[in-house]
Amino acid sequence: MSTRLATGGRFLDRARPVSFDFNGKRLRGLAGDTIASALLANDQMLVGRSFKYHRPRGVVASGAEEPNGLVNLGKGAKFEPNQRVTTTELFDGLQAASQNHWPSLEFDVGAVNARLSRFLPAGFYYKMFIHPRSFWKHIYEPFIRQSAGLGKAPKDRDTDTYEHFHAHVDVLVVGGGIAGLAAAMAAGQAGARVLLIEQTAHWGGRAGVDQPQIDGKPAQEWIDETVAALGQMPNVQMRLRMMGAGVYDHGYVLAYEKLTEHDPSLAGPRQRLWQVRTARVITCTGAIERPLSFAGNDIPGVMLASALRDYVVNYATSAGDRTVVVTNNDDAYRTAIALKAAGLVVPCIVDARPSPAGELIQTAREMGIRVEAGKGIAKVKGGKRVTGVAICAQAGEGAVLEEIACDAVAMSGGWSPVVHLWSHCGGKLVWDDEKVMFRPDAARGPTGADGALFVLPGGTANGALQTADVLSDAFAAGQAAAQATGHKAKGKAPAGSDPAEGPISPVWMMPQGAGISLREKMWLDYQNDVKVSDVQLAAREGYESVEHAKRYTTLGMATDQGKLSNINGLAVLSDALGAAIPNVGTTTFRPPYTPITLAAIAGVAKGDLFQPVRKTPMHNWHAEHGAEFEPVGQWHRPYAFVRKGETTHDAVAREVNNTRKAMGLLDASTLGKLIVKGPDAGRFLDMMYTNMMSNLAVGKCRYGLMCSENGFLMDDGVVARIDEDTWLCHTTTGGADRVHAHMEDWLQCEWWDWKVYVANVTEQFAQVAVVGPNARKLLEKLGGMDVSKETLPFMQWADGTIGGFDARVFRISFSGELSYEIAVPAGQGLAFWEALMAAGEEFGVMPYGTEALHIMRAEKGFIMIGDETDGTIIPQDLGLSWAISKKKEDFLGKRAQERSHMTDPNRWKLVGLETLDGSVLPDGAYAVASGHNGNGQRNTQGRVTSTYMSPTLGKGIAMGLVLNGPDRMGEVIEFPKLDGTAVQARIVDQVFFDKAGEKQNV
Amino acid sequence: MLTFTCPYCGVHADETELAPGGEAHLKRFGPGSEDEAFEDYLFKRENPKGMHFERWRHAYGCGKWFLAARCTTTLEVFGTYPAQTTEPPQEIKDKISGKRPGWTWRLFS
Amino acid sequence: MSDAISPIGDRVTEAFVTVRGMGPRGMITVRGDLSSSKLKAVCTGLAGVDFPKAGHANCVGEKGLCWMSPDEVLILVPYDQTAAALKTLEQALAGTHYMAANVSDARALILLEGAGGREVLAKLAPVDLHPDSFGPGQFRRTRLGQIAAAFWMRDSETFEVICFRSVADYAFDLLSASAKEGPVGYLVP
Amino acid sequence: MPQPVGGFALKKRYSVFAIAREAARHHLGWERAWASPAPKAKYDAIIVGAGGHGLATAYYLGKNHGVRNVAIIEKGWLGGGNTGRNTTIIRSNYLQDPSAAIYEKSRSLYEGLSQDLNYNVMFSPRGVMMLAQTQHEIRGYQRTAYANKLQGVDTEFISPQRVKELCPIMDIDGPRYPVLGALWQPRGGTARHDAVAWGYARACSDMGMDIIQQCEVTAIHQSQGKVTGVSTTKGEISCDKLGVVVAGHSSVLAGMAGFRLPIESLALQALVSEPIKPCMDVVVMANTVHGYMSQSDKGEMVIGGGTDGFNNYTQRGSFHHIEETVRALVETFPMISRLKMLRQWGGIVDMTGDRSPIISKTPVGNIFVNCGWGTGGFKAIPGSGWAMAELMAKGEPGPLAAEFSMDRFRAGKFIDESVAAGVAH
Ligand SMILES: Cc1cc2nc3c(=O)[nH]c(=O)nc-3n(C[C@H](O)[C@H](O)[C@H](O)COP(=O)(O)OP(=O)(O)OC[C@H]3O[C@@H](n4cnc5c(N)ncnc54)[C@H](O)[C@@H]3O)c2cc1C
Ligand SMILES: NC(=O)c1ccc[n+]([C@@H]2O[C@H](COP(=O)([O-])OP(=O)(O)OC[C@H]3O[C@@H](n4cnc5c(N)ncnc54)[C@H](O)[C@@H]3O)[C@@H](O)[C@H]2O)c1
Ligand SMILES: Cc1cc2nc3c(=O)[nH]c(=O)nc-3n(C[C@H](O)[C@H](O)[C@H](O)COP(=O)(O)O)c2cc1C
């Protein structure tokens, strides 16, 4: 049974007991525990069920590599699935529940899959569920999906907060083991700006458990001194609970800091996502121990040897009373020694090597531990818990030599350096035959913006296993990184020493000649239930590439990303293919190193801060006066001002009618305003616009069209000539930034010798359109400048004051009414608006929104960018040829408009459309033509681009693009509706209201 | 996540401060040009696997367009230079030649 | 004429850094040949400070000059002096190729007060704000979260941040949220 | 079904009975899904690129046109390009006629593909919705719905309430972009991407075609304006016809043949969350905020967004796109906030000047290209293969491919889908 030992536990604070909940049971732990250590201390070996077969699962590891110990953590807004028990620190009141079982962890109906496992080998679903076709959607897939997933889906909205942080350093050291500490020391001493991060809550890594000698002292002493010394260096920053999540190109590293989740009493954000820019990254990420593949290696109680040791030393927790150790290397003997030293029983060390003989073996033997050399495990006995092992000769087929009763098995298949961060940006690996591992290939590392290697591995992560090598390697990496960033290396590497170790021997299967029934019980990927036999099946079926084998079997695709299984799996694959391991290669390492929350990625950008809202100076007034806002780009514009008791539709109709009969105010501040100035400004605008702008007289306005170089209409607006070399260009609301960038692009990159400056002054001004028959009366009442027809005729502008406000007044109209657009400094926008509203009361003033604006322009047959245009329309399609200068040799889009498809007489052209019954044509509807095309699609001859119920005319009006439309006035065409019926509409002139323009030219 | 040094303001800018602008050194073809030349100018792209010359705008900074010599497989940046030129500076070409002997890109080498 | 309203008004968030909305400030964008002595002279005359070098700002009180780009400088003056300053510019530069635009109302100004201002900004901007890399005198145009912004340091504990008027609320809320989340303990001990 | 041709025996069929039979002998009797032969000296047709499109082209060349002396040459492992790394969305609710035609052909072929290939590609017609979150999008999608009706594509514009019913985990009242409706294609969905490649590969191999992996085409040879063969890392191979179907590498292959394409190769990224129990039964695309999400049959949330803006051949992208996408989806689906990103990756997509694909003859005789599927070609695999096979077999495009020829750029005859306010996945 697993239990808490009476003494010891480096991380524990025995004075601070905590209580927590597991599957509704109240359990006790100690401050300093992880959930895993606390569960083990409570003899809770069973922690979950596997994905496919629902096999019982116990903790196997003690860190980030854990595949099994995943729980649903917390409740309500704090609920989180798939939380790893080995990396979750315990706190008082923590609530955890195991996953993937029904009705309970102990009795899981899904476990029937394990009995059926013979029928569910790798890739079974590709071969099954094919017939009959209709069964897939209704029977097969629902069945498969039901068994999907591990943790439960959260239900509530997360109430925690998250943030980002940008840091810039010379050297980022990832991993706070002795290697990381040494590397940081080397870089720090040299004067580089260093950030050292460690994913756990403790510095020192494995050395804290194994306690080699460093600089002649016990490792712990050296660790404490070094941490203190680094803490004193102003150029070194150190942070715990911060994981190096991903290395990206050009020295960008994502790091994930857990701030409060280990202690609910802390305030502040839950997690912080660091975006680090660094010249060099040193990965001192250590190594991960590999499991061994023997039958029954997934039974709870079979654990990594290093993990058993960690639990005893760090958490004073034993996984069992009697632990059999099985290994192919010396390091596992440390576990036997540690267990024995803690007073636990180690009945036997089963060593696959024929004649192991290092110092550690000596020590173990001296302690009286039995060592069985050349042996392997034939089979682990037990169901939800190990009860014993059968041992056999490693060289044979698994004939049982002896059964040994035990309640835990410590396995070690050797160590794999953590090369993830090295590999994220393309770092390659080399296979080390002697150490039986992939380690970073210094000659083929990830290179940065300058073409130099920017990730440097250090210590165990670089394949060094002995402490002396670990320290010198990491220190050298630290110095190299400092030198690369312009610092002078100083100091010398700390000296480490630990017992000399004998060679490891590669063991990919135990016993070596295991038959198929044993291989079907050897797990590689515990979470996804991938076994040795599955990988062999993949190889047999031709899924020979390691990537095919991965995808076919799902090996390494679970939440642990194969940290334990990948190397074992590819060794099995290469064996099955008869190929060398390095020729088979690994799968691709991808960020993040361990999973990070989506919330941390989003950071503060949620709710109100999700995206910026652009507001006009009058925004709050609108909000207080019933505005329903519409997003236009990031702007919020009032769609309509809805009064009590009105529908939005009513409000729009009222706004239109009132504007046409009395007067309306439109907040037009969002329209883009670009000043274009310089001796070449006229020439430049002649290139930008299809019309001629250079000959516009000072004081006058002209409506202009702007096309992309590809010929399509991209923006429109009124251009005013301010003085001899200054023009003011208005753009659409969404267009200001785009058009500004477009102008700068051409000026800077094509006509850079032209003397023109452009400034975007959109936000300098609040702009109000005063529209309607009473518009002039209102302005005259406010007074200050002459706005009469004579002084300020249509399509002119003037500067002056109105009601005391500095104003620039444009006489332009997008509604067909008498209309002034008045710009005042934005800071006075609200006051100006309020002044207009107050003074306008006697003239029936009302604000109107974008929908009324749209309707009024449609009644007048004016086009709207984004309605009549969609990125495929040229001005010629819209009857705007009058706005395309024939005199100009060139303008942007002119050449494109000469292409054969652009001059095709069969292009659809803009017309007005009027339903025969006065109804509103459906928006976006197509007009059908007879017959079908070569693909069996109904032929069409036009489509609706804008359509409204006109409050002015009391009937539906529309515009649309129709084949030869302008030549077909009066003809009736048919628009099918979605319900199967159709609407008939007549082709008419697109100007529905005041064709003569009598209302605006007053 | 690329970084470039803006040749105008000297800021070592993060990709998120920049706007990408596609292939550099395009020669404009206007009215009267051949269909093929115009098509090439607007659409046909080098899109090389290797050395490339491209446009970036320091959009969140000084607002200037600049050009960069960058490898599309290693993402190494060989230099940035102002957009007011029809050819990469010799110094950058030399630097590329040092590391990628025999490179060519359109008419440059 | 009524008083100009600054987009943020006098909003204040008190946290480990105080985020303070500022009243209107006179700002004139000048584009032209920054090497011209005429242009330099009129700018320095108006702002009462030396002409800044690339990437820098010289600001004293409400006045100052900020280097925006190789052909653009931003002149800061008290809000009510803007019109006069523009006139001066126009007179001095008449006949040369330049542009001067009043952008006072197009911008919002926010103050960050407290030693932690560096960290508040580093939560939002991809800029090296380490004291060795950024200090008083320097000027940076960049992004804050999802918007364009620029900042400089009035003194070692005060940042002045400018952004566009329309997103002033977003900028203020973003800076406030960052301030409220507390210090990071990285750039500021 | 593929018919046996002289000398080739049909593989053992996959079925539940076959599984039961094999279970009894521990699955030791399964045969290879496809052969790994050495290249022959000459083929009637060579397809470069064993992605979905290349394999489907080969398959329909054999099945529909009886051309079976075919090699499919792949520089890596088959299906390892974009076919093996996409977010698997299948839909055909495109706006423009040529697009709707080919994508709908494709979608309908997907419906019977598992049976056709005798390989379960797990096509899951669970429904795809494209959210309308602005007035502009409503109008764009309504227009698409009208167009689809006439194109024979079954779509519908649905209300926010219906959106919520179909996808209860969505916040349709988000403060920034409330959901105003959606374009809903009930028979759109997803398929198991790898299986599509593997199923086609198995069927091609079954017809006697050679799939040659780990073999890179390094040069293209021509004589008198016509293709004669290719050089590869496994030697010289002759052919009468060459199909270039290499997605992100199209410009490289075109360069070998001496012409340029209107294509740029950009990185497109995707990510998956850790697996959770089923909570989302439809595919949702939110184009205003730039993100889309579905839940795989294994339980992960499969997420994608926009492309990087610079040419890139690394299969890695810039993190800020992931940030933007995740931000959008956390806002749209608040319950995913505490889920974790398990893995992110990228693919090299081939973007054309109008964002629509190219299935075309080229300046060189008997070289045909199929490319430009960009961010949205997984859904097109069967239809594209069908159309490309017809083009290669007959030398002239059929109606499905006709409009996708590369001279459309010269004429200015674009097939622009972005007009319907959509991104193309
Ligand atoms: C992240 C991401 C998400 C996507 N999401 C979707 C989606 O949801 N829905 C959708 O419909 N589409 C999606 N797509 C697009 C879709 O994946 C592609 O359009 C489609 O897979 C292209 O298939 P293909 O066969 O043309 O290309 P690929 O699958 O890329 O195949 C091309 C093959 O050519 C090989 N090749 C290249 N050069 C050579 C050479 N010289 N010699 C030999 N072989 C060579 C490559 O190795 C590769 O295997 C997505 C793409 C990505 C990257
Ligand atoms: N003899 C053997 O077989 C053997 C095997 C392994 C280790 N060791 C010994 O263990 C010690 C190893 O020292 P080391 O410092 O190289 O490794 P380590 O494992 O002690 O330290 C690595 C540290 O990096 C952290 N880490 C890993 N990935 C991270 C990430 N992405 N972000 C943040 N932190 C991360 C880990 O939590 C750990 O604390 C040496 O004493 C060595 O001799 C010996
Ligand atoms: C639809 C889909 C679902 C995926 N699900 C998983 C998954 O559950 N676990 C996993 O590790 N990877 C998953 N992946 C990602 C792949 O592991 C891999 O990253 C991707 O295919 C790109 O290949 P590469 O990373 O090897 O370059 C998935 C990919 C796709 C396209």
Ligand SMILES: [Zn+2]
């Ligand atoms: Zn710059």
